[in-house]
Amino acid sequence: MKVAFGRTLVTAALALALTASAGTAQDAASPVWRTGISTIGDLKHPDGFERFDYVNPDAPKGGELKLSETGTFDTFNPILAKGEAATGVTSLVFDTLLKSAEDEITAAYGLLAEGVSYPDDFSSATFRLRAEAKWADGQPVTPEDVIFSFDKSKEHNPLLANYYRHVVSAEKTGERDVTFRFDEKNNRELPNILGQFPVVPKHWWEGTDAKGNKRDIGRTTLEPVMGSGPYKIASFQAGGSIRFELRDDYWGKDLNVNVGQNNFRVISYTFFGDKNVEFEAFRAGNVSFYQDNSASHWATAYDFPAAKDGRVVREEIENPLRAAGIMQAFVPNMRRDKFKDQRVREALNYAFDFEDLNRSLAYNAYQRVDSYFWGTELAASGLPEGREKEILEELKDKVPASVFTTPYTNPVNGDPKKVRENLLKALALLKEAGYELKGNSLVDTKTGKPFAFEILLPSASFERTVSPFVNSLKKIGIAATMRTVDASQYTNRVRSFDYDMIYGIWAQSLVPGNEQSDYWGSASVDKEGSKNYAGIADPAIDELIRKIVFAPNREELIATTHALDRVLLAHDYVIPLFYSKAQRIAYWNSLARPQELPYYSLGFPGVWWSKDAAN
Numbered sequence: 001m002k003v004a005f006g007r008t009l010v011t012a013a014l015a016l017a018l019t020a021s022a023g024t025a026q027d028a029a030s031p032v033w034r035t036g037i038s039t040i041g042d043l044k045h046p047d048g049f050e051r052f053d054y055v056n057p058d059a060p061k062g063g064e065l066k067l068s069e070t071g072t073f074d075t076f077n078p079i080l081a082k083g084e085a086a087t088g089v090t091s092l093v094f095d096t097l098l099k100s101a102e103d104e105i106t107a108a109y110g111l112l113a114e115g116v117s118y119p120d121d122f123s124s125a126t127f128r129l130r131a132e133a134k135w136a137d138g139q140p141v142t143p144e145d146v147i148f149s150f151d152k153s154k155e156h157n158p159l160l161a162n163y164y165r166h167v168v169s170a171e172k173t174g175e176r177d178v179t180f181r182f183d184e185k186n187n188r189e190l191p192n193i194l195g196q197f198p199v200v201p202k203h204w205w206e207g208t209d210a211k212g213n214k215r216d217i218g219r220t221t222l223e224p225v226m227g228s229g230p231y232k233i234a235s236f237q238a239g240g241s242i243r244f245e246l247r248d249d250y251w252g253k254d255l256n257v258n259v260g261q262n263n264f265r266v267i268s269y270t271f272f273g274d275k276n277v278e279f280e281a282f283r284a285g286n287v288s289f290y291q292d293n294s295a296s297h298w299a300t301a302y303d304f305p306a307a308k309d310g311r312v313v314r315e316e317i318e319n320p321l322r323a324a325g326i327m328q329a330f331v332p333n334m335r336r337d338k339f340k341d342q343r344v345r346e347a348l349n350y351a352f353d354f355e356d357l358n359r360s361l362a363y364n365a366y367q368r369v370d371s372y373f374w375g376t377e378l379a380a381s382g383l384p385e386g387r388e389k390e391i392l393e394e395l396k397d398k399v400p401a402s403v404f405t406t407p408y409t410n411p412v413n414g415d416p417k418k419v420r421e422n423l424l425k426a427l428a429l430l431k432e433a434g435y436e437l438k439g440n441s442l443v444d445t446k447t448g449k450p451f452a453f454e455i456l457l458p459s460a461s462f463e464r465t466v467s468p469f470v471n472s473l474k475k476i477g478i479a480a481t482m483r484t485v486d487a488s489q490y491t492n493r494v495r496s497f498d499y500d501m502i503y504g505i506w507a508q509s510l511v512p513g514n515e516q517s518d519y520w521g522s523a524s525v526d527k528e529g530s531k532n533y534a535g536i537a538d539p540a541i542d543e544l545i546r547k548i549v550f551a552p553n554r555e556e557l558i559a560t561t562h563a564l565d566r567v568l569l570a571h572d573y574v575i576p577l578f579y580s581k582a583q584r585i586a587y588w589n590s591l592a593r594p595q596e597l598p599y600y601s602l603g604f605p606g607v608w609w610s611k612d613a614a615n
Helices: 089-093 143-156 158-163 275-283 295-300 342-350 354-362 386-394 416-432 460-474 487-495 515-520 539-549 554-570
Strands: 064-070 098-100 108-110 113-117 124-129 167-172 177-182 231-237 241-246 266-272 289-291 312-317 325-332 435-438 441-444 452-457 479-484 501-508 583-588
Touching: 064 275, 064 289, 089 231, 089 241, 108 113, 124 143, 143 158, 143 167, 143 177, 158 515, 266 275, 275 289, 295 354, 325 342, 342 416, 354 460, 386 554, 416 435, 452 460, 452 487, 460 479, 460 501, 515 539, 539 554
Parallel strands: 064 266, 452 479, 452 501
Antiparallel strands: 098 108, 113 124, 124 177, 167 177, 231 241, 241 266, 289 583, 312 583, 325 501, 435 441
């Protein structure tokens, strides 16, 4: 799966994977160089293809794209897991070795690298850099830059250290060649995920700034960083805004993977502390594009003149979610003793009234999530059969017995009778777990302490959704509270697992792989910065993750992922929430896009353009 670099939570790409296909037989003396790699089927495009099908090759260059973000930023460092990284820097300023095709599930083609080679046993991978690849100062991109970037990424970013933990070395093996060596064989994903990390200029980071101070890639910085990508940081206001300008001297502007892309002359971001203020800026025309994640807001907030007369265009587009499995949930932190008992976690799910929330707050726009790979063919359903059942039987003594007998379903609420019955079931589970009601308070029978916890939120916009859950918990004596903090504090607390419960989300690709260990593997449970938000450490899950990574074919991958999904659900690690099958976007009609967007993406902002540039 593709790791998301920077601040983006769930964007149009929703973290699609770059996974590998078996190569033509080769040996060290005669490597086979590939200009692209894919796992599911053949590459769509042959060597020397002209452009991606979803771009407009005649898209004009020019105009300004005005974007917004909720929160702030305090660093332009693209690899450091400290501070609040500025949106846009990684994707606009820095190139990677490979570039994803947005109409193929797992395909990537050469960007900085003109070719990649790996042996049949996937024990290493060698990338050959393009001779024409240049930094913004005109110096060539070198193997030393790639090695420096990779080593520093692993050193300073726990997420990347875990993601690339099986890559044990990077070394220069030719004038323009870098070879990565692995500590295991037949992990087909490794050559491809190496195409994803941002490559930074070693000479720049080891140099000095305009004041003569030595730079340090291990620290945050607000000095505009230099890259090899299509844009540069032209100006900024610390924490408030950034202006990126298209580089006329960008070395890769005519590459086939870039034709019809990077069309805006200026891309600017303004950062807002309040979602309502951010939307008002969009209404006023100070923001060009708005992704609306609130169904009620989408239904009621667009009665202003520009939306009525067509100057603001509204669309619901399913493309980004076609290859994305979503788990959005309340995530109790099992590092806290009160959440270690499965019966407690299950009881919390009985107390969540999705049906009433969906009706009263969301105009029935959502569906309840019932899988860690919701919305894809990887989601488990019914009872296990065939190969999936065989895989689970191999772990029979390590997985819950219910995986063989009981399909996972969420409790159904929505009317007073069902709510009352489910709250009684919740209380029964809590009683089994050692709690009892005393008056209006649920207390631990051994200690007498009330059952209380805090739900940590990154924005006040979440409170409207979380408040009904808090009120429902109050009915069974649980004192849950909401705590909304600023973006920086939220990021730091989540990185260090300093929370009782969060409103979390995982976005899966159609080809899960090494990232699964970061989500629910035992090795990541105490690794600061991992996405193992729940604190999962289970031997059977670890074994299933390994089986996924080494799945020899698509059929085995699907069966094993079904098994993993089923086991995760059976442990009641989270309280599943809801999601939509389409993304809601609104934009001013000064923006234009191809009639057919990439099958798996909005293509935004890469393949969009400004109508003003054509005038």
